[in-house]
Each structure stands twice: as structure tokens, then as C-alpha cells.
Amino acid sequence: xxxxxxxxxxxxxxxxxxxxxxxxxxxxxxxxxxxxxxxxxxxxxxxxxxxxxxxxxxxxxxxxxxxxxxxxxxxxxxxxxxxxxxxxxxxxxxxxxxxxxxxxxxxxxxxxxxxxxxxxxxxxxxxxxxxxxxxxxxxxxxxxxxxxxxxxxx
Numbered sequence: 001x002x003x004x005x006x007x008x009x010x011x012x013x014x015x016x017x018x019x020x021x022x023x024x025x026x027x028x029x030x031x032x033x034x035x036x037x038x039x040x041x042x043x044x045x046x047x048x049x050x051x052x053x054x055x056x057x058x059x060x061x062x063x064x065x066x067x068x069x070x071x072x073x074x075x076x077x078x079x080x081x082x083x084x085x086x087x088x089x090x091x092x093x094x095x096x097x098x099x100x101x102x103x104x105x106x107x108x109x110x111x112x113x114x115x116x117x118x119x120x121x122x123x124x125x126x127x128x129x130x131x132x133x134x135x136x137x138x139x140x141x142x143x144x145x146x147x148x149x150x151x152x153x154x
Contacts, residue, residue: 001016001017001018002014002015002016002017003015003016004035006035009037010035010036010037010038011034011035011036011037012034012035013032013033013034013035014032014033014035014040014042015031015032016029016030016031016032016044017029017030017031020048020050025048025049025050026048026049027046027047027048027049027050027051028046028047028048029044029045029046029047030044030045030047031043031044031045032044033057038060038061038062039058039059039060039061039073040058040059041056041057041058042056042057042058043055043056043057044057046079051079051080052079052080053077053078053079053080054077054078054079055075055076055077055078055079056075056076056077057073057074057075057076058073058074059071059072059073059074060072060073066105067104067105068102068103068104068105069101069102069103070100070101070102070103071099071100071101071102071103072098072099072100072101073098073099074096074097074098074099075095075096075097076094076095076096077094077095077096078092078093078094078095079092079093079095080092080093093121093122094121094122095119095120095121096119096120096121097117097118097119097120098117098118098119099115099116099117099118100115100116101113101114101115101116102114102115109136110134110135110136111134111135112132112133112134112135113131113132113133113134113135114130114131114132114133115130115131115132115133116128116129116130116131117129117130117131
């Protein structure tokens, strides 16, 4: 479950908790974040039989024009895949992920999205991806597909 509260000024907080049970194995995720007008900064931890993870995260999403938004975020985490009593101690791995996104309202009901993602972990020193997309839903609902009914699109 998660609880989020944000004042009209933008300040607020969120708390998350998740627990998983499978036979005799249990895992739990606990976390919290401070919210501000255009983003959040938080901490989350996973504990239990599925492994351990500790992460700091943050993201911002800023409107730069009525028809354009810019967003960016980062996650810095340390994790251990599976707590193995027979394995070596301290087999922690570090992971850094970054993203930057531009969202443009091309016309009513259609958004263009460009995103750059980067990751750095023990297996990949630098992995960068560029994603381009067209959002036809654009907040109008699945039945409309974001496009106006009949006539021209603009």
C-alpha cells in the first residue's frame, strides 16, 4: 500500500509499504519521500528472503510552456540479489539509473515524448537508450484514443 498527501503549495509526503509471503519466505519494502512543487526525493529499502536493496531516488517534472514539460530523475541503489547463507558475505552491487524526458502536446489529444535513459551497474558500465513515442490517449480515455471523433484532428 501507499499513502500520499500533498498540499496546494506542493509540499507533502508519501509512504509506501509492501510485504510478500511465499511459503516460508517473506520480503518487505518500506519507503518514504518528501514532495515539493515539481518533484520528490525519497528513500526505499527492500529486506527479506528475496534479497536486500537500499535506494535513494528523486525526480522533477516542470512545465516550461503550456504545451511542453521537461522531466528528469535518478535512482542510486545498492542491492544484493539473494541472501544466500552459503555464499560470500558482502556481495553488494551498485546501480545508478538516470532519465531525461521532454513531453510536447502536439495537438489536442496527441502528445510526443522523447526520453533518454542511462544505467550503470557491474554488468554495464554505460548503457544509454533513446525512446521516442506518440501518446494517442493523452488523458482522454481508452475509448477516444486521444483523437477527436470525426472531422480533422486539428
